Amino acid sequence: MKASNKPSVDTQAYELHFPRLVAVATSEFHIPKEEAMRLVHDLLVSSLFRLNPPGDLASSLDGALRTAAQRLAEARV
């Protein structure tokens, strides 16, 4: 959560980033669609509760998805 006491993600941002990130997760990281949707949803929900919001939400979510996908792949090996 940020200093202004408002979460840095809102419903509009959710609607904007959810499909975009699901598309990246499935096409780039080959995560099955259902799993990708759950992962992206969890990323967006957890970003509501982050103390230090990023300067650029899109970059932050992209980075979060990339690391999550890597960790997921590592966990599968």
Place this chain on the structure above:
Amino acid sequence: MAKPPDFNPLFQAEFTATLARLNAELEAAEKSVEPLLRRTPRHSWLSLAAHPDLSNAGALDRLAKLVTEYLNRDTTYALSLAELAVAVAEEMPDNSYPKAVMAQLRAHALKDLGKVLRTIARHEDAIDALLRAELLLEVHHGLYQDVVLIRLHLAFTYQEVDRYTEAFALIRECKQVFADYGDSRMVLIAGVTEGALLHRLAKYREAREAYMLLMLSAHPDLETEAALRKNIGLCCIELGDFVEAESNLLESARLYSNELGQPIEALRAQTGYGRLLIRMRQIERGIVQLKPIRRAFLRQGMPEEAGICALEIIEGLLTRNKPEDAERLARMVIAEFTRANLNNRAITALGYLTRAIGAKQASAPLVQNVREYILSLRTNPEREFLRRTTVSGSESEQ
């Protein structure tokens, strides 16, 4: 508007509900948390762990903000707040929020506790709290951003217990991850931390490079620029690059004084400039520069800073072969430290220096060693004084 093909109404509904709930909790916490704390004696705060006004994310956010607010004002109060936040987070039923969020809330409360414990130099307890936080987050693939934040705090703490290799590894990992996330503010913080650690380990060339890289690439704000310039200047002194040292220290002092309105920081940068003059063997100029700064620190009720400034003067006096004046000043500093009830270890180190001056065995490196030691006590008040001696031009520690 038509929903995109990947839209999931259940997820969307959960997100909207969580957002609304969080906003309501944040608003309620602003009104309820502090009055509740005021009504309850501090020794009974832990009994509030399951209080309905506290058992939510909004209240935890409020407690975290209070910890930050009190960290540099009243560490005992900050510790009580952080312990309460950990207790609240642990008491909350596991199904209060989605699993990842519960892990986040508990981990951030532990991170704040770790921060306070480090501030009061309970470093091992701080490491324990931070490792517990890391463990909570590790199983959630989407929380790596939170993991690296905890790891950065671990790195801060490892520095204080001389675990430098681990600290460096963590800082570099964090910097990379923050960059991947496009979080330029945290990249800057991690970069400054890396520079400061190199600086502390007397790796001045690498430290200067780290600071300069940040100046060029990290778009620092004015306050960070002032701090970076001061540190670059101090490294340049040690590297004998006096021209660069002068321009950076003067610019740092100007920024602090004219642009930022931070007179104490300006005095610190000016102390660095005084050190530069002493090292350039412009001893009289250096002493003339440093004396009013020392008086200003004393007027501000900052005897430790005044003592650090006095050590710069003592270095100059020894270089000028005026050991009697140096010894007199060292005794004054001991008296000031004693009156202010400062760390006994600092007083012992100063006593050692004073005796060495009296025995005509003190050198500029010894004065520098005592100064660095006293500065290190700020973050590690239990650190032992290691007397460095110069043997055939190289330094060794005893």
